[in-house]
Amino acid sequence: MSRYSAFGLLRGALNGQKHWQPAWRDAEPKAHYDIIVIGGGGHGLATAYYLAKVHGLRNIAVLEKGWIGGGNTGRNTTIVRSNYRLQPLHDLFEFGLKMWHNLSDELNYNVMFSPRGAMLLGHSDADMVRLAERGDALRCDGIDAELMTRDAVAKLEPLLDVSRSARFPIEGALIQRRGGTARHDAVAWGYARAADSLGVDIIQKCEVTGFVRDGDAVVGVETTRGRIGAGRTGICVAGNSGHVAGLAGLRLPIESQTLQAMVTEGVKPMINSVIMSQSLHCYISQSDKGGIVFGGDPDNWPSYAQRGNPMVMEGAVAQGLALVPALSRLRMVRTWSGVTDMSCDGAPIIGATPVPNLYLNGGWCYGGFKATPASGWTYAHTLATGQPHALNAPFALDRFERGATIDETGTGPMPCSR
Amino acid sequence: MLLIPCPFCGARAQTEFVFERSVDSVVALDATPEAAMAALFTRTNPRGPDDEIWRHTYGCRAWMIVTRHRVTHVISAVRPVGPVALP
Numbered sequence: 428m429s430r431y432s433a434f435g436l437l438r439g440a441l442n443g444q445k446h447w448q449p450a451w452r453d454a455e456p457k458a459h460y461d462i463i464v465i466g467g468g469g470h471g472l473a474t475a476y477y478l479a480k481v482h483g484l485r486n487i488a489v490l491e492k493g494w495i496g497g498g499n500t501g502r503n504t505t506i507v508r509s510n511y512r513l514q515p516l517h518d519l520f521e522f523g524l525k526m527w528h529n530l531s532d533e534l535n536y537n538v539m540f541s542p543r544g545a546m547l548l549g550h551s552d553a554d555m556v557r558l559a560e561r562g563d564a565l566r567c568d569g570i571d572a573e574l575m576t577r578d579a580v581a582k583l584e585p586l587l588d589v590s591r592s593a594r595f596p597i598e599g600a601l602i603q604r605r606g607g608t609a610r611h612d613a614v615a616w617g618y619a620r621a622a623d624s625l626g627v628d629i630i631q632k633c634e635v636t637g638f639v640r641d642g643d644a645v646v647g648v649e650t651t652r653g654r655i656g657a658g659r660t661g662i663c664v665a666g667n668s669g670h671v672a673g674l675a676g677l678r679l680p681i682e683s684q685t686l687q688a689m690v691t692e693g694v695k696p697m698i699n700s701v702i703m704s705q706s707l708h709c710y711i712s713q714s715d716k717g718g719i720v721f722g723g724d725p726d727n728w729p730s731y732a733q734r735g736n737p738m739v740m741e742g743a744v745a746q747g748l749a750l751v752p753a754l755s756r757l758r759m760v761r762t763w764s765g766v767t768d769m770s771c772d773g774a775p776i777i778g779a780t781p782v783p784n785l786y787l788n789g790g791w792c793y794g795g796f797k798a799t800p801a802s803g804w805t806y807a808h809t810l811a812t813g814q815p816h817a818l819n820a821p822f823a824l825d826r827f828e829r830g831a832t833i834d835e836t837g838t839g840p841m842p843c844s845r
Numbered sequence: 846m847l848l849i850p851c852p853f854c855g856a857r858a859q860t861e862f863v864f865e866r867s868v869d870s871v872v873a874l875d876a877t878p879e880a881a882m883a884a885l886f887t888r889t890n891p892r893g894p895d896d897e898i899w900r901h902t903y904g905c906r907a908w909m910i911v912t913r914h915r916v917t918h919v920i921s922a923v924r925p926v927g928p929v930a931l932p
Contacts, residue, residue, distance in 0.1 A: 669890030
């Protein structure tokens with residue numbers, strides 16, 4: 428496959444850009460693969476890419492029930508950051524954040540990563556203490572975190588309502604300047620193109636309908652395009668993990684819930700960073716196309732429907748308007764939702780399952796996009812070697828029965844953020 | 846938004862209700878450690894109908910079990926639970 432380059436673009440200009448080729452093959456399923464990754468989202472494609480690139484495996488397939496990147500990879504708010512409080516979380520996400528910074532070069536595909544700063548607002552003294560504690564935890568591990576005064580916040584984001592009469596007064600913020608946003612579709616397409624060029628078969632419109640068993644062990648999958656044998660099989664379908672693992676008879680510490688996002692008409696630059704408030708649970712950023720992207724709480728009740736609920740939408744918009752009153756002049760042009768795997772401690776699950784040869788990557792709650800490179804890297808290691816990478820060892824499926832949960836928000840054994 | 850048929854008040858908007866948890870996550874008082882563990886930390890989470898506990902918090906405050914499809918959101922049954930449902 429030819430590399431994308433400025434020179435290639437110039438040369439194409441001379442012959443009417445007729446040199447463009449499909450970025451990946453439309454592969455037909457083979458009878459057997461060494462490793463099958465179920466799920467052609469960012470995580471699944473990244474896993475296949477690192478299996479081929481880092482572990483030298485070639486006989487790999489990614490099975491996708493619809494089209495690649497059509498699930499949560501294409502439905503998130505594209506925020507990338509690593510400022511989590513607990514060590515296993517910030518270790519994993521920081522590993523990923525470092526990969527984001529040269530991902531476009533790595534994939535030879537512009538993922539439009541924009542480290543514009545990810546800012547967590549503090550609305551009270553207690554909030555500021557909490558943010559300072561988190562910043563200290565991050566800096567102890569060499570991750571950038573900077574506590575901002577209210578004046579500094581107002582300077583970075585002049586349209587935030589920092590007045591004393593604001594509905595949600597702003598006392599300051601914690602910013603991670605290396606955080607930002609990326610182009611979500613490009614992440615899926617970039618990984619797909621790079622994986623395909625290393626021989627990975629990307630098989631779309633191929634839904635897994637069951638597992639082929641030899642005794643306990645999984646030795647293949649039944650799909651809408653026939654039976655496919657596999658050495659190891661990795662589930663990577665966050666949102667539908669409960670359903671797919673259920674086909675193998677597993678009950679997971681996961682409940683599927685709807686998470687909505689929405690975008691306004693495009694306007695000139697008005698939001699410079701990623702504004703997040705975890706006390707309110709609202710996040711606002713501006714896409715490169717100019718639309719203001721909003722997100723809020725998940726709908727706190729189980730659903731696999733990829734459609735939203737006006738109650739929750741209203742809550743997110745009300746919070747956004749209170750923070751940035753100027754947004755009231757904009758028209759909302761699209762709303763959509765994805766299905767999230769809400770895990771019982773708010774952290775992902777990457778590792779082996781009780782079923783031999785079957786592995787799980789899921790439970791990403793509402794924060795999986797930012798982890799795409801790290802998730803793929805660690806899951807590829809796990810699938811290739813059968814052993815967890817040091818970074819995903821704490822995220823084993825059996826951590827709940829061992830009492831070793833990774834409970835960032837301290838919500839206890841409920842798969843939601845109440 | 847759902848329209849939930851409360852057994853006492855009739856069909857009411859979802860804004861009046863609060864989702865509590867799915868029935869399979871209720872820990873029985875006499876549960877073995879394994880059963881308690883499974884109820885606390887795992888879910889059947891079907892891509893189909895499931896039994897859920899809801900409360901008409903901003904209405905009659907009664908608890909009920911709602912059988913609801915997780916994709917179509919169609920509610921096929923609602924029955925009251927708690928003291929009012931005892932014989």
